Amino acid sequence: MGGLREVAAPFVVPGPSGVAIRARLRVSDTDAAVLREVGAFLGALASRDLAMRSGQGLAHDAAAWAVRQRELSGASSSRWAGSITKATHDQWALARRGQVAEMVWLRGQIAAIEARLARPLGAEASKREGLVRGYGSRAERHAKSRRLHALKDRLAGLEADWADGRVHVVRGGKQLARLRHHLDQAGLDEHGWRERWQAARMFLAADGESGKRLGNETIRITTTGQVLIKLPAALAYLANAPQGRYVLDAVVMFRHRGEEWLDRISANNAVAYRIHHDTVRGRWYVTASWQRTPAPVLPLRTALAKGVVAVDMNDDHLAAWRLDIHGNPVGEPRRFFHDLSGHTQHRDAQIRHALTRLLHHARRHRDRRPRHRRRQVPGEARPQQALPPSDLLLPHRTAEGPPGGDGRRTGHRTRRGRPGLHLPVGCPALAAVPEHRAAARAQQAPPRARRLRRADGAVVEQRAARLRPHGPRAVHERALRFPGHLESFPVQRLPGVAVAPTTPLIGGLFQVW
Numbered sequence: 001m002g003g004l005r006e007v008a009a010p011f012v013v014p015g016p017s018g019v020a021i022r023a024r025l026r027v028s029d030t031d032a033a034v035l036r037e038v039g040a041f042l043g044a045l046a047s048r049d050l051a052m053r054s055g056q057g058l059a060h061d062a063a064a065w066a067v068r069q070r071e072l073s074g075a076s077s078s079r080w081a082g083s084i085t086k087a088t089h090d091q092w093a094l095a096r097r098g099q100v101a102e103m104v105w106l107r108g109q110i111a112a113i114e115a116r117l118a119r120p121l122g123a124e125a126s127k128r129e130g131l132v133r134g135y136g137s138r139a140e141r142h143a144k145s146r147r148l149h150a151l152k153d154r155l156a157g158l159e160a161d162w163a164d165g166r167v168h169v170v171r172g173g174k175q176l177a178r179l180r181h182h183l184d185q186a187g188l189d190e191h192g193w194r195e196r197w198q199a200a201r202m203f204l205a206a207d208g209e210s211g212k213r214l215g216n217e218t219i220r221i222t223t224t225g226q227v228l229i230k231l232p233a234a235l236a237y238l239a240n241a242p243q244g245r246y247v248l249d250a251v252v253m254f255r256h257r258g259e260e261w262l263d264r265i266s267a268n269n270a271v272a273y274r275i276h277h278d279t280v281r282g283r284w285y286v287t288a289s290w291q292r293t294p295a296p297v298l299p300l301r302t303a304l305a306k307g308v309v310a311v312d313m314n315d316d317h318l319a320a321w322r323l324d325i326h327g328n329p330v331g332e333p334r335r336f337f338h339d340l341s342g343h344t345q346h347r348d349a350q351i352r353h354a355l356t357r358l359l360h361h362a363r364r365h366r367d368r369r370p371r372h373r374r375r376q377v378p379g380e381a382r383p384q385q386a387l388p389p390s391d392l393l394l395p396h397r398t399a400e401g402p403p404g405g406d407g408r409r410t411g412h413r414t415r416r417g418r419p420g421l422h423l424p425v426g427c428p429a430l431a432a433v434p435e436h437r438a439a440a441r442a443q444q445a446p447p448r449a450r451r452l453r454r455a456d457g458a459v460v461e462q463r464a465a466r467l468r469p470h471g472p473r474a475v476h477e478r479a480l481r482f483p484g485h486l487e488s489f490p491v492q493r494l495p496g497v498a499v500a501p502t503t504p505l506i507g508g509l510f511q512v513w
Contacts, residue, residue, distance in 0.1 A: 014294070015294075016292065017291060022286070023254045024285055027250045030249075037235065039204045041234065043171070046171065049068055049084055072085065077233060080218060083206050103162065107155065113151070117148070121135060121136075122135075172201040205274040221288070225253055230244060231245065306325070316339070317336060317338065319335055336361075
């Protein structure tokens with residue numbers, strides 16, 4: 001299978017390690033003015049601390065961190081200073097990770113352009129030899145050569161910044177900062193931009209503390225929904241409650257996971273809060289977040305005890321097909337359609353609705369009782385119905401394209417445009433790595449084909465081919481001669497059996513092209 005990358009083994013995806021819920025704050029004008037003043041004051045301290053941390057570069061250590069925190073504690077408090085320094089450290093680390101990702105992307109772009117420049121003008125691609133096609137015209141070749149020099153200069157500057165520990169960050173976001181010079185294109189005036197800028201640079205976030213009352217001493221929300229904020233020392237004159245606190249008139253009600261949040265603060269477990277202002281809607285929100293106790297990950301054999309519901313993510317639908325323990329399709333494929341047109345809230349709702357229907361479909365197959373039920377051994381993990389979505393965190397998702405391709409972007413979306421798949425307890429997820437379908441069809445396509453939709457065939461191709469090694473060729477040919485008797489041939493895939501390029505991929509029961 002020359003030209004194809006190595007296929008990784010599937011694994012059980014661990015559950016979510018944290019929870020974040022949000023509720024609206026219906027504040028009064030007085031409360032909004034106080035929140036703006038406190039947020040602007042703490043935001044100025046955060047901006048100063050970020051500039052100091054960025055100037056230290058790689059020379060930063062624990063002693064320098066302690067000096068920064070002592071300077072911030074004098075103007076605010078020790079808890080506010082701890083939250084600010086932690087947020088600064090996280091932002092600096094995120095910028096460093098962004099530099100690494102950009103360097104990887106630039107190297108991929110440079111390698112792709114150099115590979116095409118090395119080919120003669122108008123040369124055809126050769127997948128067998130792993131050669132890309134040449135550029136179609138002299139003008140395109142000249143433009144790409146100029147872009148190559150620009151990318152190399154950009155990479156050299158980025159590598160120098162990485163070596164010196166220099167980052168380029170802006171509190172509030174570079175996109176919003178650059179928007180100041182293009183207000184007409186954005187349909188904003190200076191006043192509207194200024195409101196967004198000030199709201200983005202506010203700092204009203206406090207980390208939780210286990211063992212403290214209601215899990216947080218800085219921003220405290222009681223069991224009745226009352227919000228209390230510990231004011232900085234310089235703004236203590238704004239307090240309307242004892243001990244330098246300000247109590248909002250608004251009452252918070254968390255509708256999503258509200259009972260879990262209530263149980264957590266009742267036990268004085270740590271809960272972090274963040275208050276932010278949405279200037280577009282003119283609303284204030286509070287976000288509560290906490291970490292969960294990591295649940296034990298089921299072994300792969302236990303997760304596959306009742307088969308899987310294989311899932312392939314497409315632009316307009318989720319293609320799902322139930323596979324048995326041997327990787328053979330059972331029943332008919334299911335498609336859960338979604339419409340990604342319209343605004344962001346509509347697209348997110350469509351994705352959530354499709355995932356909800358997918359989870360309900362998996363639960364129905366999981367709860368279906370078998371004819372001959374085996375007695376469960378005490379202490380043994382319960383067999384589950386797993387969901388193996390595509391693992392899109394892959395190094396080959398770059399601008400180079402598939403091996404042997406021409407360097408153009410493929411039609412597959414990256415993980416940035418994919419929703420997160422958070423599964424409930426009892427429905428584990430498996431990560432199965434998809435392969436380049438164009439190269440797979442060219443090199444592994446069998447002579448016979450079953451009439452399936454391409455998306456349905458991709459479900460079986462990407463998942464079942466990884467659940468078990470392929471079976472012997474004799475069983476493949478026998479199943480091909482009797483395609484109607486699927487239940488009569490429970491194929492057990494045998495390890496260590498090599499597969500010829502023309503051998504069917506799915507145990508001989510289904511052809512996927």
